[in-house]
Amino acid sequence: MEGGWSWDQTSLVGEIIQGMELTKQLRAELSSASTEESRGSLIQGILSSYERALLILKRNAPMNQPPMPEVAPGLPGSPISVNGSASSDDSGRGLKDPQQDPRKESKKRKTQPRWKVQVKVNSETGFEGPHEDGYSWRKYGQKDILGATYPRSYYRCTFRNTQNCWAVKQVQRSDEDPSVFEITYRGKHTCSQGNYLAQSCHSPEKQENKENDHGHDHHQKQPAQESLFGNQTIENIEKLKNKASTFCFGSTSGGCKDIVNGGFSHLAIDTHTALGSFSQSFISPTTPDSNYFTPSPCQRSNIGGTHNMQPLESDVYEIFSANTSATNSPILDWDFPFDSEQINSNFPFNSPGFFY
DNA sequence: CTAATTTGACCATG
DNA sequence: CATGGTCAAATTAG
Numbered sequence: 001m002e003g004g005w006s007w008d009q010t011s012l013v014g015e016i017i018q019g020m021e022l023t024k025q026l027r028a029e030l031s032s033a034s035t036e037e038s039r040g041s042l043i044q045g046i047l048s049s050y051e052r053a054l055l056i057l058k059r060n061a062p063m064n065q066p067p068m069p070e071v072a073p074g075l076p077g078s079p080i081s082v083n084g085s086a087s088s089d090d091s092g093r094g095l096k097d098p099q100q101d102p103r104k105e106s107k108k109r110k111t112q113p114r115w116k117v118q119v120k121v122n123s124e125t126g127f128e129g130p131h132e133d134g135y136s137w138r139k140y141g142q143k144d145i146l147g148a149t150y151p152r153s154y155y156r157c158t159f160r161n162t163q164n165c166w167a168v169k170q171v172q173r174s175d176e177d178p179s180v181f182e183i184t185y186r187g188k189h190t191c192s193q194g195n196y197l198a199q200s201c202h203s204p205e206k207q208e209n210k211e212n213d214h215g216h217d218h219h220q221k222q223p224a225q226e227s228l229f230g231n232q233t234i235e236n237i238e239k240l241k242n243k244a245s246t247f248c249f250g251s252t253s254g255g256c257k258d259i260v261n262g263g264f265s266h267l268a269i270d271t272h273t274a275l276g277s278f279s280q281s282f283i284s285p286t287t288p289d290s291n292y293f294t295p296s297p298c299q300r301s302n303i304g305g306t307h308n309m310q311p312l313e314s315d316v317y318e319i320f321s322a323n324t325s326a327t328n329s330p331i332l333d334w335d336f337p338f339d340s341e342q343i344n345s346n347f348p349f350n351s352p353g354f355f356y
Numbered sequence: 357c358t359a360a361t362t363t364g365a366c367c368a369t370g
Numbered sequence: 371c372a373t374g375g376t377c378a379a380a381t382t383a384g
Contacts, residue, residue, distance in 0.1 A: 138359090138360065138361085139360075139361060139362080140361090140375095140376065140377075140378090141362090141363085141375070141376055141377080142361095142362075142363075143373090143374060143375070143376095144374095145373085145374075146372085146373060146374085152374085152375090154374095154375065154376070156376090158359090158360090168375095170375085
């Protein structure tokens with residue numbers, strides 16, 4: 001509509017919507033009870049959102065353009081050997097000296113920033129969804145979670161060893177809505193991807209989605225990638241079936257998508273707003289890449305340098321994205337220890353359209 | 357060949 | 371001790 005929004009504009013809208021969502025959450029918390037932590041987290045999320053929105057605007061306005069080196073791809077081979085394997089490199093896996101764990105150098109796991117995102121994958125026919133978040137992840141484990149139907153997968157930054165980047169994330173498929181995945185991020189990226197924020201627009205993205213069932217039912221999984229489909233679909237499917245592989249959210253190279261610092265990016269955002277119409281298009285990571293994915297020029301340049309990312313030491317971001325208009329607020333039971341704190345919700349956002 | 361994934365065991369925590 | 375998170379050897383993928 002509207003003559004045509006550029007990709008950036010769409011992103012911009014997305015950021016704003018996201019900021020709005022977060023603001024709503026914040027408002028809700030404020031009106032009830034919330035801890036400083038949760039508030040701080042939300043606030044930070046909001047700020048981030050707007051910062052990104054601003055960046056997008058800046059990008060569009062003048063001729064400013066982010067000189068971003070393409071980093072991601074070439075790195076693996078780089079000789080930079082920090083040898084992060086220190087933590088558990090000894091002979092016996094069990095002998096990792098806790099004292100050496102790099103993660104503990106400065107923060108404990110518990111202290112590390114952590115935020116959750118829910119991504120809805122369209123499910124119409126089964127499956128899709130490259131949940132690209134712009135970073136390269138390497139799966140390092142999978143675990144069946146008590147009470148959960150689906151196993152949880154653990155990923156760590158691919159550059160953990162080479163660049164000592166300790167960011168990790170875990171992906172858990174929702175029980176109720178198999179099309180929803182809860183992704184919890186932990187730690188900030190200190191790798192080049194995190195710094196420059198991956199952006200590679202040239203490299204075709206490649207990633208696979210596999211899904212593993214607990215041995216229950218299903219069979220609907222298959223790599224839903226254009227690339228795969230176009231090339232070796234059958235092969236993959238076969239393999240997948242044989243192996244009953246797991247769902248992997250890994251992304252190996254950022255395609256041209258929006259990438260964000262914290263890792264928020266592809267959130268399904270609810271569309272109650274006026275923006276609904278087109279937000280829709282960018283909302284659903286659901287559609288096969290081929291469809292909604294625009295091979296547009298590199299956008300997104302979000303550099304850590306421009307803005308101050310972690311002003312607060314918030315620990316938990318809780319971002320949840322409502323997928324379909326129907327279900328949205330429900331899922332909000334993460335560790336949200338609301339605390340009482342009143343405030344006047346005089347957000348400048350109160351214009352119609354906001355806050356349904 | 358290298359890099360990524362799988363997978364069961366190990367470890368930490370509550 | 372049960373649960374969740376991580377490691378690392380073995381395996382697969384590219």
